[in-house]
Amino acid sequence: xxxYYSIILLxxxxxxxxxxxxxxxxxxxxxxKGNLGFRMMNSVMKEIVGNGYNTHLMPEVMYGISSKWMIHxxxxxxxxxxxxxxxxxxxxxxxxFLNSDDVQKHFRMAAFAxxxxxxxxxxxxxxxxxxxxxxxxxxxxxxxxxxxxAISGGLSYLQAFNNGSKYEFPKSQxxxxxxxxxxxxxxxxxxxxxxxxxxxxNLMCELLGQTLVPNGKTYLDIAPSVQFIFLSKIRxxxxxxxxxxxxxxxxxxxxxxxRFEYNFFNIY
Amino acid sequence: xxxIILILSIAFIxxxxxxxxxxxxxxxxxxxxxxxxxAIKKSLEKISFIDTIVPxxxxxxxxxxxxxxxSVNLQEIKNAVEKAGFSVAQLSFTVNRKSLExxxxxxFTINGFTYNIISRLPINKANGTxxxxxxxxxxLSEKKYKKFKSANKISENELIINIAQLL
Numbered sequence: 001x002x003x004y005y006s007i008i009l010l011x012x013x014x015x016x017x018x019x020x021x022x023x024x025x026x027x028x029x030x031x032x033k034g035n036l037g038f039r040m041m042n043s044v045m046k047e048i049v050g051n052g053y054n055t056h057l058m059p060e061v062m063y064g065i066s067s068k069w070m071i072h073x074x075x076x077x078x079x080x081x082x083x084x085x086x087x088x089x090x091x092x093x094x095x096x097f098l099n100s101d102d103v104q105k106h107f108r109m110a111a112f113a114x115x116x117x118x119x120x121x122x123x124x125x126x127x128x129x130x131x132x133x134x135x136x137x138x139x140x141x142x143x144x145x146x147x148x149x150a151i152s153g154g155l156s157y158l159q160a161f162n163n164g165s166k167y168e169f170p171k172s173q174x175x176x177x178x179x180x181x182x183x184x185x186x187x188x189x190x191x192x193x194x195x196x197x198x199x200x201x202n203l204m205c206e207l208l209g210q211t212l213v214p215n216g217k218t219y220l221d222i223a224p225s226v227q228f229i230f231l232s233k234i235r236x237x238x239x240x241x242x243x244x245x246x247x248x249x250x251x252x253x254x255x256x257x258x259r260f261e262y263n264f265f266n267i268y
Numbered sequence: 269x270x271x272i273i274l275i276l277s278i279a280f281i282x283x284x285x286x287x288x289x290x291x292x293x294x295x296x297x298x299x300x301x302x303x304x305x306x307a308i309k310k311s312l313e314k315i316s317f318i319d320t321i322v323p324x325x326x327x328x329x330x331x332x333x334x335x336x337x338x339s340v341n342l343q344e345i346k347n348a349v350e351k352a353g354f355s356v357a358q359l360s361f362t363v364n365r366k367s368l369e370x371x372x373x374x375x376f377t378i379n380g381f382t383y384n385i386i387s388r389l390p391i392n393k394a395n396g397t398x399x400x401x402x403x404x405x406x407x408l409s410e411k412k413y414k415k416f417k418s419a420n421k422i423s424e425n426e427l428i429i430n431i432a433q434l435l
Contacts, residue, residue, distance in 0.1 A: 018301040032307045033351040067353045101298030101355035102409060104328070147300055187301060193325035196306050232306040265310040 019185035019202045020143055020150035023225045023239040023257055027152045027183075028108035028143040030096050031064035036267045038062075043131075045241075045255030054080040054252055056131045068096045076118065076131040088118030088163075090129060109142045112156075119164035125217055125248035126210060127160045127177045133169075135160035137179070148187040155180050158210075174212035182207045185227075200229035208241075210248075217248035223257075235261040287367035287378045289340040290397075292332040296349055297357035297409070299328055304354065311352040315344050339379040342429065346406050358408055360401040360434045368398075381429055386416065388433035400431040 020027040031037060041058040060074035072092040077084055091114070098109035114137040116129040127133050139156025160175040162168045169175050189201040204227060209220040225239030237259040246253065296308050305325045312321050312330065317338040322331040334340050346356050367376050374385045386403060401408070403416045416430070 018303045030353055032311060032353050035307070064353075067351050096353075099298075099355075100410075101357075103295065103297045103357050104300050106298040145298070145300065193302055193305075195325060196302050196323075198302065200301060200303070229301070229303055232302040235303075265307070266314060 018200050018227065018229045018235070019148060019187045019204075020145060020152055020183075021202075021227065021235065021237075022152065022183045022185060022204055022206055023227070023237045023259060024206050024208055024223050024241070025152065025154055025181045025183050026092075026094060026110075026112065026141065027150070028096055028098075028110035028141050029106070030067060030070040030094060030110070031062060031263075032265070033064050033066050034266050035064045035263055036061070037261060037263045039235075039259060039261040041257065041259045043255060043257045045252035047252045048250070053255070054078065055084075056080075057084070058131060070094050074130075078120065078131060080120065087120040087131065088116060088134065090114055090116035104145075104147045106145045107142070109140065111138075111140050113138050117164075119166060121167050122163055122169060122173075124251045125173055125212065126219060126250045126253075127158045127175070127212070129158060129160075133160040134163050135175075139179070141181075150183075150185045152183045152185075153181065174215045174217070176213040178211050178213060180209050180211075196232040200227075200232075202227040202229070204239075212248060219246035219248055219250065219253070220244045221253065225257075233263050233265075235259070237261075287376065288336070288364050289334060289342075289361050289367075289378060290364055291334065292342070292345070292359065292361040293399075294330045294332060294345060294349070294359050295357040296328045296330070296354050298354040304328075304352075307352045308349055308354055311348040312345065315348055317341070317344075341381070342402060342407075350406075356407050358401050360399050362397050362399045365397055375428070382427060384428045384430050386430050386432055399434040401434050403430045403432050 020029060039060045043056045044053050046053055057077040058074050060072055062070060062072045064070045075089040076087045078087050092112065094110050094112040096108055096110045100107045114129055117134045118132060120132065122133065127135065129135055129137055135158060137156050137158050139154055141152060141154035143150060143152040156179045158177040158179055160169055183204065183206040185202050185204040187200060187202055190198045204225045206223040207220065208223060209218065211218045221241055221243050223239055223241040225237055228236045239257040241255060241257060243253040299305060302325045305323060305328055309321055309323050309330065312318060317334050317340050319333045319335045342359060342361065345359060349356050367378055376383050405413050
């Protein structure tokens with residue numbers, strides 16, 4: 001129960017435009033300097049084999065070092081092998097290198113890097129640094145805000161390693177991949193802002209694709225989501241991820257993702 | 269006698285009234301949602317000379333009042349907006365009449381900052397106190413800044429804040 005309360009306490013805020021606070025990708029915008037965010041992501045994915053579901057919990061902390069640099073640290077907890085076990089973690093850093101603002105508009109670009117470690121068994125072709133594989137990711141993203149609509153795209157390179165000393169990366173599989181994303185978000189409510197207490201509702205849709213290098217095996221997913229922002233600082237995302245096409249082997253591609261965030265302002 | 273003392277007191281108070289920036293309006297850019305708006309407000313709250321902040325969430329603008337007797341550094345407002353991850357679209361402010369009494373070559377000085385008026389209407393006593401907006405880089409859109417710059421109106425001296433009268 002205490003863990004449960006801790007989880008509830010965890011959750012973030014961002015200083016980004018909410019309509020670009022996507023569930024599966026990060027926008028090019030950063031948090032405000034000195035702000036600290038906590039988030040908890042919970043994914044419930046259906047296993048392709050059998051009737052089981054596997055649940056991943058990902059507590060994450062985020063900090064705005066400056067308006068141009070931010071960092072995240074996350075840990076991965078999963079029940080894929082019967083009980084909940086901490087399987088690994090990741091560090092993420094993002095540098096916003098281009099910023100062009102206008103009234104109710106912006107175009108921003110950022111470069112990011114992620115390093116993940118994981119000690120779970122390697123059980124699929126897909127390379128997933130969020131809770132499955134050890135490895136690193138290097139990428140760029142670009143985000144355009146146009147009043148109530150945000151569009152964001154990302155392209156990154158993934159390199160997987162062995163998962164600890166116990167699970168070697170299978171030699172028969174590609175350990176590199178390109179990952180590409182395209183995300184859309186729209187602020188639906190309120191129609192007109194009066195104060196910070198109004199609940200914001202955003203609708204989002206993301207396309208997430210991966211192609212393994214060099215064998216060319218690919219998947220493409222679609223992930224619609226609805227997001228609520230309470231009191232301009234608490235965020236709740238409800239998303240569903242569905243595989244559209246794939247010729248690589250995955251164990252549990254489809255399912256629900258829930259995320260709760262809370263932000264603390266001016267901490268340092 | 270009482271009347272004379274009163275008149276003298278008023279005259280004395282008028283004498284010691286100092287040049288001062290009394291209030292300001294900030295228009296921020298790069299945002300739509302209330303969450304970002306709040307982030308800017310929280311960043312502004314850290315500035316010691318700001319007394320009150322009244323945000324307009326719909327337009328991303330903020331009405332600011334400043335604490336009396338404090339030194340207002342408008343650069344700090346710009347820095348606070350940028351720390352929150354956004355930009356200034358316009359920063360305007362109002363000065364008291366004392367500030368404009370001794371205009372020197374279209375400049376006036378408040379708390380060590382020199383304000384260079386690059387565009388203004390005749391400052392008529394009947395007009396009340398005029399408002400100005402800053403025309404330096406980072407205090408307005410890059411497009412507007414370039415327009416002022418190409419008209420050779422911007423002084424590059426770091427100690428001088430270039431301003432235009434808000435019409």
